[in-house]
Amino acid sequence: MLELINIYKTFNACSLSEVKSLVNFSLKINKGDFVTVIGTNGSGKSTLQNIISGTISPDSGSILIDNANVTNWREDKRASLIGRVFQNPFTGTAPGMTIAENLALAALRGKIRGLRWALRKKLVAQMKEKLSTLKMGIEDRLDAPVGTLSGGQRQAITLLMASWLEPKIFLLDEHTAALDPKSAEKIINLTKEIVESRKLTTLMVTHSMQQAANLGNRLIMMHRGRLVRDIQGEERNRLKTDDLLNMFEELRLLEQLDESAAEMLQENYI
Amino acid sequence: MTLLMGAFSMGIILSFLALGVYISFRIFNFPDITADGSFAAGGAVAATLIAAGISPLIATVAGILVGMLAGAITGIIHTKFKINGLLSGILVMTAFYSINLHVMGKSNIPLISCATLTTYAEKAASVLFMGRETVEIFGRECYTGDIGVLAAGLLFAALAAILLYWYFRTNLGSAMRATGDNPQMILALGVNTGNMIIIGLAISNGLIGLSGALLAQYQGFADVQMGIGMVVWGLASVIIGEALTGQNSGLGFTITGAIMGSVLFRLLVALALRWGLNPNDLKLITAAFVFIALISPELIKKIKKRNTFPSMSRT
Ligand SMILES: Nc1ncnc2c1ncn2[C@@H]1O[C@H](COP(=O)(O)OP(=O)(O)OP(=O)(O)O)[C@@H](O)[C@H]1O
Numbered sequence: 001m002l003e004l005i006n007i008y009k010t011f012n013a014c015s016l017s018e019v020k021s022l023v024n025f026s027l028k029i030n031k032g033d034f035v036t037v038i039g040t041n042g043s044g045k046s047t048l049q050n051i052i053s054g055t056i057s058p059d060s061g062s063i064l065i066d067n068a069n070v071t072n073w074r075e076d077k078r079a080s081l082i083g084r085v086f087q088n089p090f091t092g093t094a095p096g097m098t099i100a101e102n103l104a105l106a107a108l109r110g111k112i113r114g115l116r117w118a119l120r121k122k123l124v125a126q127m128k129e130k131l132s133t134l135k136m137g138i139e140d141r142l143d144a145p146v147g148t149l150s151g152g153q154r155q156a157i158t159l160l161m162a163s164w165l166e167p168k169i170f171l172l173d174e175h176t177a178a179l180d181p182k183s184a185e186k187i188i189n190l191t192k193e194i195v196e197s198r199k200l201t202t203l204m205v206t207h208s209m210q211q212a213a214n215l216g217n218r219l220i221m222m223h224r225g226r227l228v229r230d231i232q233g234e235e236r237n238r239l240k241t242d243d244l245l246n247m248f249e250e251l252r253l254l255e256q257l258d259e260s261a262a263e264m265l266q267e268n269y270i
Numbered sequence: 271m272t273l274l275m276g277a278f279s280m281g282i283i284l285s286f287l288a289l290g291v292y293i294s295f296r297i298f299n300f301p302d303i304t305a306d307g308s309f310a311a312g313g314a315v316a317a318t319l320i321a322a323g324i325s326p327l328i329a330t331v332a333g334i335l336v337g338m339l340a341g342a343i344t345g346i347i348h349t350k351f352k353i354n355g356l357l358s359g360i361l362v363m364t365a366f367y368s369i370n371l372h373v374m375g376k377s378n379i380p381l382i383s384c385a386t387l388t389t390y391a392e393k394a395a396s397v398l399f400m401g402r403e404t405v406e407i408f409g410r411e412c413y414t415g416d417i418g419v420l421a422a423g424l425l426f427a428a429l430a431a432i433l434l435y436w437y438f439r440t441n442l443g444s445a446m447r448a449t450g451d452n453p454q455m456i457l458a459l460g461v462n463t464g465n466m467i468i469i470g471l472a473i474s475n476g477l478i479g480l481s482g483a484l485l486a487q488y489q490g491f492a493d494v495q496m497g498i499g500m501v502v503w504g505l506a507s508v509i510i511g512e513a514l515t516g517q518n519s520g521l522g523f524t525i526t527g528a529i530m531g532s533v534l535f536r537l538l539v540a541l542a543l544r545w546g547l548n549p550n551d552l553k554l555i556t557a558a559f560v561f562i563a564l565i566s567p568e569l570i571k572k573i574k575k576r577n578t579f580p581s582m583s584r585t
C-alpha cells in the first residue's frame with residue numbers, strides 16, 4: 001500500500017525558471033491496485049515516480065509504503081520496496097555486463113551483497129526458465145552483453161529485473177514510449193501478465209490512451225502538478241479511449257479559458 | 271638479455287599500477303589521478319620501514335594500505351563532499367606529496383644492503399639453481415637472481431589477476447562494475463553507489479601503492495618524485511592491453527590484457543631508450559602516445575564515414 005500526503009515539489013524555486021512540479025499532491029493506493037497515470041507533458045508524472053522512489057525528495061509532505069514512513073529513506077534503501085522500469089531502455093540495464101549478470105544484480109535488489117559468486121548455478125537455471133517464457137530467444141544468450149540487445153529486449157529484461165523480487169510498489173514510467181509498435185505491444189502484454197499474475201501494486205505512466213483505457217483498475221490524471229481526475233470502480237470499468245480524449249479536450253478548453261481570462265484582466269488593468 | 275629481463279621485471283612490477291588504473295578508469299569510469307600520489311606513497315612507506323629494519327613483507331603490506339587510504343580519501347571527497355572526481359584526485363595527490371616527504375624525512379631513501387622482497391627472490395632463486403650465478407636460456411647467459419625476481423613478480427601478478435577476476439564476479443564485485451556501467455540502474459537496485467566508489471578506489475590505489483612499494487625495492491631506492499606521470503603510464507599500459515585483447519572482451523581478458531600491456535609497454539620503452547631516446551623525453555612521448563590512442567577511434571570512424579559517403583560531402 002502506498003500513501004502520499006500533501007507532497008509539494010518546486011524546481012528552481014524563486015527564480016525565473018521556477019516550476020511547481022507537484023502541488024499539494026495526495027494519493028492513496030491500495031494493495032494490488034493497478035493504477036494508470038495520464039497527463040500532459042510536464043504535468044509531474046515522472047516527478048511523482050521519482051518522489052516515490054526517493055530519486056528526488058519532496059519539499060514537504062510524506063510518503064508511506066505499507067504504513068512505514070519512508071520520506072527520509074535514501075533511494076538505495078527504498079529500492080528494497082520498489083521495482084522500476086524507465087522510459088529509456090538504456091536506463092534500466094548495465095550495457096557492458098551480460099544478461100545473466102544484470103539479472104543476478106536484480107535478484108539481490110535491496111539485499112546485502114557479499115563475496116559469493118554472482119552467477120550461481122541455481123540462479124542461472126531460474127534465469128533460463130524465466131527468459132524462455134518471454135519467447136524472445138534470449139535464454140540462449142545469457143552471456144551476451146545487454147548492450148547487444150534491441151530496445152524491446154532490454155525493456156523485457158528490465159521488467160523481469162524489476163519484478164524478480166516481489167516489489168511492494170511497481171513503478172513504470174512510459175516504458176513502451178521508446179519502442180516500435182510491435183515491441184511496445186509485446187512489452188505491454190508482458191507487463192499485464194507480470195502485474196496480474198503476481199498482483200503487484202502498480203503505478204504506470206503512459207501516453208497511450210489505449211493502454212490507459214485497457215489496463216488497470218484505476219486511472220488518475222495529472223495536470224500542472226495536481227491530481228485532476230481519479231477514476232475507479234464501476235466508472236473505471238466503463239471508461240473508453242474516447243472518454244480519455246474528452247478529458248484532455250476539457251483540460252485544453254479550461255486552459256484556454258484561463259488564458260483568455262488572464263488576457264482580459266491584463267487588458268483591463270495594466 | 272639482462273636488458274630484456276630487466277624490462278620484463280619492471281613491466282610486471284608496473285602491471286599492478288596498470289591493474290589499479292584499469293579499475294578506476296575502465297571499471298568505474300572515474301578519471302582518478304590519485305595514482306601519482308599513492309604510487310609514491312607506497313614506495314615511500316615501504317622504503318622507510320625497510321630502512322628502519324622492518325620485514326619487507328610487512329613494509330609492502332603497509333605500502334598497499336597507505337595506497338588504499340589515499341584512494342578511499344579521494345572517494346570520500348568525491349562522493350560525500352560532491353567535489354569533481356578529477357579535482358578530488360588532484361587534492362589527494364598534492365597532499366600526499368607533503369605526506370610522503372614527512373614519512374621519508376628526506377626526498378630519497380636508498381635501500382642498498384637492506385633485505386627486500388627483491389633480495390628474497392634472488393636468494394630463493396640461488397637456492398633453486400643450487401648456488402649458480404648464471405644459467406643459459408636460449409643460448410644466452412642470465413643471472414639467476416634476475417630470473418628469481420621475474421618469476422616472483424609473475425607469480426604475484428597472476429595471483430592478483432585471479433583474485434581480481436574472482437572478486438569482480440562476486441555479488442559485491444558485480445555491483446561495483448554496474449556502478450561504473452550504469453549508476454542510475456544499480457542505485458535503483460539498492461546499491462549505495464558512493465560506497466562502491468570509495469571501496470573501488472581503495473582497491474585500485476592499494477594495487478598502485480603495491481606497485482610503488484615493489485618498484486622501490488626493485489630499483490633499490492624510493493624517491494618522493496617517483497609517482498610523477500604514473501597515471502598516464504598506467505593508462506598507456508591499459509590501452510595497449512585493450513589493443514591486444516579487444517576493448518569489449520570479457521573481464522578475464524581485459525585484466526590479463528592490462529598486465530600484458532604493462533610488460534609490452536615497458537619493453538618498447540626499454541628498446542626506445544636503447545636506440546637513443548632521451549630519457550627526459552619519455553613522459554612527453556608517453557603522453558603523446560596516450561593522446562593518440564584516445565583520439566584514434568574517433569578519427570578512424572570519421573575517415574570511414576568519409577569513405578562510405580563520398581558523394582554527400584560534394585553535394
Ligand atoms: N530535475 C529537474 N530540474 C528542473 N525542473 C524539473 C526537473 N525535473 C522535472 N522538472 C520540471 O518539472 C515539471 C514536471 O516534469 P515531469 O518530468 O514530472 O513531467 P511529466 O509529466 O513526466 O512529463 P512527460 O510527459 O513529458 O514525461 C516539468 O516542467 C519539468 O521541466
Ligand SMILES: [Mg+2]
Nearest residue numbers: 045046047173
Ligand atoms: Mg515523464
